[in-house]
Amino acid sequence: MQYTLQFEKKTDSVQIQLPASKSISNRLLLLNALSYSPFEIKNLSDSDDTKVMLNVLNSDTSTFDVGAAGTSMRFLTAFLSKIVGEWTITGSSRMKQRPIKILVDALTQLGARIEYIENEGFPPLKIFGCALKGGELELPGDISSQYISALMMIAPTIENGLTLKLTGDIISRPYLNMTLALMKEFGVTGTWKGNSIIIPEASYKAVQTSVESDWSAASYWYEIAAINPELSVTLKGLKRYSLQGDSNVQKIYKELGIETKFSQKGVNLVNTGKKCRKLNYDFINEPDLAQTVAVTCCLMNVPFHFTGLQTLKIKETDRISALINELGKMGYLLESNQKDNLIWSGDKKDVSGTIEIDTYKDHRMAMAFAPASFTGVKISVNDPMVVTKSYPHYWEDLKLVGITSAE
CATH class of the missing domain: 3.65.10.10 (Enolpyruvate transferase domain)
Structure with missing residues (x-):
């Protein structure tokens, strides 16, 4: 066309x-799921990316196609890695060219089991969800903030929580601050000291919320x-x-x-x-x-x-x-x-x-x-x-x- x-x-x-903001919408959807919230999010984005997140989180299947939704790919990879079961997540041809190795490697260090179905370092992925164990992870600060936000949001649900030590230049700081602020709305307070983001093991609380x-x-x-x-x-x-x-x-x-x-x-x-x-x-x-x-x-x-x-x-x-x-x-x-x-x-x-x-x-x-x-x-x-x-x-x-x- x-x-x-x-x-x-x-x-x-x-x-x-x-x-409505899709960045906020997609984070709220994941936090809503992690808090087992009965509340619907008000003014949720009607964007493709948000529809993908919503469909996956409400799905009763184990295979998901996120199309071109990069945020959904990163957030859901982290989320599914801690949900017991076998999951397959794929996307568009361009999505299969977008790297995800840094996130997969980080999750693997926490005990996740993830396999590459086609090319090493890229979607699609086979995820064997299981309980994860936290601690300290070191990540370059100049990677996509979506990798870091994905880890931050699941951190409270991991044994011992998570400390993310960011090395080098840190880019897209506002997106990480957004993630921390939204997590706080759901009852979990993380701290950012120097180059370290520290998130304790804790329980999210279900809250009513809306999207700007x-x-x-x-x-x-x-x-x-x-x-x-x-x-x-x-x-x-x-x-x-x-x-x-x-x-x-x-x-x-x-x-x-x-x-x-x-x-x-x-x-x-x-x-x-x-x-x-x-x-x-x-x-x-x-x-x-x-x-x-x-x-x-x-x-x-x-x-x-x-x-x-x-x-x-x-x-x-x-x-x-x-x-x-x-x-x-x-x-x-x-x-x-x-x-x-x-x-x-x-x-x-x-x-x-x-x-x-x-x-x-x-x-x-x-x-x-x-x-x-x-x-x-x-x-x-x-x-x-x-x-x-x-x-x-x-x-x-x-x-x-x-x-x-x-x-």
Whole structure:
């Protein structure tokens, strides 16, 4: 499927009900299961990733296909390793290329029995669930935070609990802090001292809880507000004091002229018209925002130098290469001379005609590039429904501001 996008100005103001956070939803689902909670989670995300988690946790089978849901693969691998039984977990072709060895090795040290069905170090997995025994584990801090969060959440249910010693640079700290905060809501208090996260053996308590809106989804509206000075955007459901690291989108887009104002109606995005000459930013704590900000900077003619992108190579696709390829089609000449950076010095060549944007089965590629239509660029988006991974009603919301999508 392919969407060809067209823009026709429709309104000067728009109010958007953002989807619920899938990062929070997926953690709450696992904590709900670990606490044997009878309560339903309110405002649960309707994203593909969350539906996968929900289906697996409510399933009466022993074989699970998580598709492209990386969070579900990591969280469920840890969860199933302590649930007595024989389990098989697999995913999409891309999922079978995403490494999981670090997590499997860590679980094995705790007594888990896990076998690789196809390729060493990658899904699919055969898991023989059993009682685990804790202690101290040493892990590199620059791996995906999902590995660490998966271990953190099952830690209280393991004999003697768990101490995770993180070595080297620690990336995506906000996601680990989010996990600790949500665990505390369920009655378990972990501590983070220096490079060690210490979680005692304890019992989770069932609680009633709800999910706040997704700051990652908000980023696409910050992009839209940045390239549409006359458009007033109000976003609903966001919390000023959020658990989500991607709430730092406020700080990043202030450099691109967007002021964030909270009111009873929601978050109002105000375009001040004041943008920086060049944006230098370390995305070590917010890697999921990098695609949106890169496209925004190009569309606004703001050169940039981004670092802290090392996890982008193991996401739904190699996001650094994908950005270089697709922005290149639009004439923007990007480069990356290290494993964790992305640079645009302002070089651009002229292009004409309709530009086909490949999404690489990556929801964030589709959502980051679609707003380019506002600038008069003619684009078509391949595999547009990939957005259901995190923001199922994205294309419907874009219609509210005049972007229509025709097959």
